[in-house]
Amino acid sequence: MEVKLLSARFDIKDAHLLEVAKAHGAYETLDKLFTMTPVQVMEEVKNSGLxxxxxxGFPTGVKWSFLPKNLDKPVYLAVNSDESEPATFKDRYILVKDPHMMIEGIIICCYAIGCHDAYIYIRGEYTSQVKILQKAVDEAYAAGYLGAAVGGKDFRLDVTVHRGAGAYICGEETALLESIEGKKGQxxxxxxxxAVVGLYDCPTIINNVQSIASLPFILANGADAYRVYGTEKSPGTHLFGISGHVEKPGMYELPLGQPLLEVIDKVAGGVWKGRKLKGIIPGGSSTPVLTPEEAKTVTLDYESMAAHKTMFGSGGIVVLDETVDIVKLVENLISFYHHESCGQCTPCREGLGWMLKIVKKLLAGDGGREDIDLLVELCDNIEMKTVCVLSAACTMPVRSYLNKFRHEFEAYAAEKASAKPDLREE
Ligand SMILES: Cc1cc2nc3c(=O)[nH]c(=O)nc-3n(C[C@H](O)[C@H](O)[C@H](O)COP(=O)(O)O)c2cc1C
Ligand code: SF4
Structure with missing residues (x-):
C-alpha cells in the first residue's frame, strides 16, 4: 500500500544535508526547469491535478493562475509550515528529513509564478526543525541554488525562514501574512x-509544505506519472499521520483513494490491544468524526470524504477506541479552539467560551438535556458568521459528536437528573 514519491529519501541517513540529498537526486529538476517557460511549468502542475x-485541497496550479497578469508589483510566495492542527505531523517529516526537496519545490513554484522572494513560515514550536531547515537554506545559498543566479541561470530567488510565535491561527493564510508583516496574527x-492582495499588498501565493514538496516529482516525471497514483479527482500520494489507538502509529505515504479501514488495519496495525473501534477523526481535529459503520465505505480521497460529510483535511487520522469518553474529547477540542481564537469576532471569541462552559457543566453532572440543545444552537449561530473558519473548525466536529454520540452527552445530563431530589408529594 505504501509508496515513496515524497518520502523516497526519508530513510537515507543524513538526507537533510545537501551533499547526501544531492547524491540521491536533489535539484536534478533544475536543468529541465530552465528549459521550460513559466507557463509550461504551471500547465504541468495543473495537469498533474495536485x-x-x-x-x-484547492488545485495548486489553478491557484497560481489567479495571479494577476502584467503587474508592476512583486509577487511573493509564502510556504505554510505552521502545521498546528492537532494530530497533524506530516510537514515536520519533510522539514527535517528532506528540506532540500521543499527548497527545490520552492524554486519550481517561484519560477512558474515569477516570484523572487519567498518566505517559509514555520511554527514557533518547531525549534529543532527550524535549525535543520535554516541550515538547508544556507547550504542551498552556498551551492548557488538560491541567491542572485539560481543554478547559474538568470533568475534571482531569495528565501527567508520566518518563525511564528506559537499561534495556531497563524496557519490561516491571511493571519500568516499579517504575522510576516510584523503585525498581530489576525x-x-x-x-x-x-493572490491579488497579499503580502505587503502584493500578489501572493500561499502553499502548504507538502504541496510545494510534491513539485520536484511532478516536474521530473511529468503530470501523467503523478496521476498513476490516486484517483481521477484526487491524484497523487499523501503523507498520512496516523495516531491514536492503533498498534503502529506513524507517518505513512499512501496513494490517495485507499479504503480507510484497510489502511488502519494493514498499515497502522489495527486498533490497539484488540479493542473495538469507536470512531475515526479522518483529517485533523477540525474534521467531523466518522463512526465505524460510516468508515466502512470511506476511501482516503477528497471526494469520498465529502460524500461522507466530512473533510480530508490535513491527513491526520486519529483512531478512537471504545474507551474514549466523547464528552471529555469534546471538552479538550473546544478548549483548544477557544484558546487559539484570535478574538476579533464575537461569535468565535465568546461563543466558543460559552460552549466550553456548557460542556464542563455537563461533565460536572450539573447539565441537563436543554444544554445539549443549546450546544447545537450555538454551533448554528457561530458557524460561517466570522472572518475566518477557525470557529467552524471547532463547531463542525463538535456538531458531528453531538449528532453521532448524543447518547454520551445525554448520559452526563441524566446524571444531573438522577441527582435531583424528588420533590413530588408521596
Ligand atoms: C485556523 C486555520 C489554520 C490553518 N493552519 C494551516 C497550517 O498549519 N498549515 C497549512 O498548510 N494550512 C493551514 N491552513 C490552511 C491555509 O489557510 C491555506 O489554505 C493553505 O496553507 C494553502 O495551501 P495549499 O493550497 O497548498 O493547501 C489553516 C487554515 C485555518 C483556517
Ligand atoms: S473566527 Fe474570527 S475571532 Fe475566530 S480566529 Fe477567525 S478571525 Fe479570529
Missing amino acids: RGRGGA PRSKPPFP
Missing part, C-alpha cells in the same frame, strides 16, 4: 484574496 495539502476579510 491539490493543496494544507487542508482545503485573519483578514476575504475578498480580496491573497
Whole structure:
C-alpha cells in the first residue's frame, strides 16, 4: 500500500544535508526547469491535478493562475509550515528529513509564478526543525541554488525562514501574512484574496509544505506519472499521520483513494490491544468524526470524504477506541479552539467560551438535556458568521459528536437528573 514519491529519501541517513540529498537526486529538476517557460511549468502542475495539502485541497496550479497578469508589483510566495492542527505531523517529516526537496519545490513554484522572494513560515514550536531547515537554506545559498543566479541561470530567488510565535491561527493564510508583516496574527476579510492582495499588498501565493514538496516529482516525471497514483479527482500520494489507538502509529505515504479501514488495519496495525473501534477523526481535529459503520465505505480521497460529510483535511487520522469518553474529547477540542481564537469576532471569541462552559457543566453532572440543545444552537449561530473558519473548525466536529454520540452527552445530563431530589408529594 505504501509508496515513496515524497518520502523516497526519508530513510537515507543524513538526507537533510545537501551533499547526501544531492547524491540521491536533489535539484536534478533544475536543468529541465530552465528549459521550460513559466507557463509550461504551471500547465504541468495543473495537469498533474495536485491539490493543496494544507487542508482545503484547492488545485495548486489553478491557484497560481489567479495571479494577476502584467503587474508592476512583486509577487511573493509564502510556504505554510505552521502545521498546528492537532494530530497533524506530516510537514515536520519533510522539514527535517528532506528540506532540500521543499527548497527545490520552492524554486519550481517561484519560477512558474515569477516570484523572487519567498518566505517559509514555520511554527514557533518547531525549534529543532527550524535549525535543520535554516541550515538547508544556507547550504542551498552556498551551492548557488538560491541567491542572485539560481543554478547559474538568470533568475534571482531569495528565501527567508520566518518563525511564528506559537499561534495556531497563524496557519490561516491571511493571519500568516499579517504575522510576516510584523503585525498581530489576525485573519483578514476575504475578498480580496491573497493572490491579488497579499503580502505587503502584493500578489501572493500561499502553499502548504507538502504541496510545494510534491513539485520536484511532478516536474521530473511529468503530470501523467503523478496521476498513476490516486484517483481521477484526487491524484497523487499523501503523507498520512496516523495516531491514536492503533498498534503502529506513524507517518505513512499512501496513494490517495485507499479504503480507510484497510489502511488502519494493514498499515497502522489495527486498533490497539484488540479493542473495538469507536470512531475515526479522518483529517485533523477540525474534521467531523466518522463512526465505524460510516468508515466502512470511506476511501482516503477528497471526494469520498465529502460524500461522507466530512473533510480530508490535513491527513491526520486519529483512531478512537471504545474507551474514549466523547464528552471529555469534546471538552479538550473546544478548549483548544477557544484558546487559539484570535478574538476579533464575537461569535468565535465568546461563543466558543460559552460552549466550553456548557460542556464542563455537563461533565460536572450539573447539565441537563436543554444544554445539549443549546450546544447545537450555538454551533448554528457561530458557524460561517466570522472572518475566518477557525470557529467552524471547532463547531463542525463538535456538531458531528453531538449528532453521532448524543447518547454520551445525554448520559452526563441524566446524571444531573438522577441527582435531583424528588420533590413530588408521596
Ligand atoms: C485556523 C486555520 C489554520 C490553518 N493552519 C494551516 C497550517 O498549519 N498549515 C497549512 O498548510 N494550512 C493551514 N491552513 C490552511 C491555509 O489557510 C491555506 O489554505 C493553505 O496553507 C494553502 O495551501 P495549499 O493550497 O497548498 O493547501 C489553516 C487554515 C485555518 C483556517
Ligand atoms: S473566527 Fe475566530 S480566529 Fe477567525 S478571525 Fe474570527 S475571532 Fe479570529
